[in-house]
Amino acid sequence: MVQVGLLLSDVPKSVTPAKQFKDVLRIVEAAQRNGFTHIAIGQHFLYGDLRWLQPVPLLARLAAEVSQDVKLVTQIMIAPLYHPVLLAEEIATLDVVTEGRLVFGAGLGYRAEEFDYLGVPFKQRASRFDESLRLMKRLWTEDEVTFEGDHWQLDSVAPHLHPVQKPHPPLWIGAHSMAGTRRAGRYGDAYVCPPETPVPQVIERFRAVRDGFAARGKEFGPQPLRRNTLVADTKQNALAEYSRVAQGRYITYANKGLDVMSGSDLENAFAEAVSNHAVVGSPEDVVSELTELVTTLPVDPLLIRPQWPTMDADETIASIDLFGREVLPSLVGIQPRNDIPAQADSSAQAGEA
Numbered sequence: 001m002v003q004v005g006l007l008l009s010d011v012p013k014s015v016t017p018a019k020q021f022k023d024v025l026r027i028v029e030a031a032q033r034n035g036f037t038h039i040a041i042g043q044h045f046l047y048g049d050l051r052w053l054q055p056v057p058l059l060a061r062l063a064a065e066v067s068q069d070v071k072l073v074t075q076i077m078i079a080p081l082y083h084p085v086l087l088a089e090e091i092a093t094l095d096v097v098t099e100g101r102l103v104f105g106a107g108l109g110y111r112a113e114e115f116d117y118l119g120v121p122f123k124q125r126a127s128r129f130d131e132s133l134r135l136m137k138r139l140w141t142e143d144e145v146t147f148e149g150d151h152w153q154l155d156s157v158a159p160h161l162h163p164v165q166k167p168h169p170p171l172w173i174g175a176h177s178m179a180g181t182r183r184a185g186r187y188g189d190a191y192v193c194p195p196e197t198p199v200p201q202v203i204e205r206f207r208a209v210r211d212g213f214a215a216r217g218k219e220f221g222p223q224p225l226r227r228n229t230l231v232a233d234t235k236q237n238a239l240a241e242y243s244r245v246a247q248g249r250y251i252t253y254a255n256k257g258l259d260v261m262s263g264s265d266l267e268n269a270f271a272e273a274v275s276n277h278a279v280v281g282s283p284e285d286v287v288s289e290l291t292e293l294v295t296t297l298p299v300d301p302l303l304i305r306p307q308w309p310t311m312d313a314d315e316t317i318a319s320i321d322l323f324g325r326e327v328l329p330s331l332v333g334i335q336p337r338n339d340i341p342a343q344a345d346s347s348a349q350a351g352e353a
Contacts, residue, residue, distance in 0.1 A: 001336075002294050002299065006038070007075060008024060017051065028065055030316075031320055035324060038071045041058060045081070056094055059072040060097045063097055072103070074105045075192065078109035079128075079129050081114065084132040085139065092139075096163070100169075104168075104169045105171075105172040130183065131149045131151050135154075143158065145157050172191070172192045173190075175194075176194050181208045184209050184212065185211060192223075193224075196228075196277050199297070202225065202297060203340060220338070224302075224303055225293070229306070232281075239280055242271075245315075249308055286327050298337040299336060299337070306319040
């Protein structure tokens with residue numbers, strides 16, 4: 001069965017941290033009530049007018065709020081900003097606290113200022129990420145570790161903390177670039193495709209991950225996929241509402257250096273700019289588009305974003321309830337694909353020629 005999860009959002013600093021946390025509890029309760037099986041949260045540091053609650057302590061707290069069949073996902077943590085020993089022990093502890101319900105999502109990071117704030121060279125983030133992934137896996141699985149890398153060295157250390165899940169929590173690697181996608185194929189258990197990625201590019205990236213898995217002797221299967229969605233009574237009303245709640249955030253992402261929609265006119269032609277990836281419309285429209293997505297591609301879970309910083313908790317919960325009532329039941333009966341269908345694979349190859 002295709003599982004459906006949701007991503008928690010950043011919120012304006014005008015909302016107090018205490019209220020933000022109480023709202024998160026309400027949102028998570030609504031998600032469980034509507035059948036969502038994954039709760040995911042991202043990460044940023046010193047983010048200006050918006051606030052993220054940091055994922056490790058928040059998910060540790062949420063572990064007491066959700067049932068045993070709900071996964072808690074870091075989507076994503078900016079791994080190159082951490083010493084890998086610190087991050088490995090934080091994640092192992094979180095896996096213990098969540099009783100083996102953790103999914104560890106990690107990524108490269110794209111905001112140069114965050115690296116400046118923490119004294120980490122931005123140009124080293126790729127090599128640090130690769131090295132960190134190699135070292136953390138060893139710290140999670142071995143009783144004694146000697147490691148000689150370009151950034152970190154350990155001499156016969158004895159890890160005192162291993163995760164509950166064996167060999168370690170599922171490692172999802174998020175990436176916007178093909179280089180990052182190939183990293184997921186080399187090191188990850190899954191690749192999380194960003195929500196702005198059009199389907200032909202999703203196919204191309206899944207093929208790269210599949211090839212990377214094959215080189216490691218790892219079986220390829222359904223991959224998590226993010227999609228931005230909004231449901232309303234009509235397509236026109238859904239587009240208008242999506243523009244109201246999301247347009248400013250897309251522009252902010254672009255201004256903060258997330259160059260995923262280069263050349264798109266987010267200011268003046270927003271609906272057109274997002275039409276190749278956002279799933280927006282009536283319940284029938286959204287069911288149809290998401291059904292085609294999860295039956296054409298090997299997707300599981302599907303992660304949706306029901307909340308934007310412009311939305312308060314009541315609006316977010318109403319959105320979750322509507323999606324849970326009108327859309328989710330049509331998806332959960334679908335058996336996920338394990339492969340990229342030959343037709344899609346051939347189309348992608350033709351597109352590259």
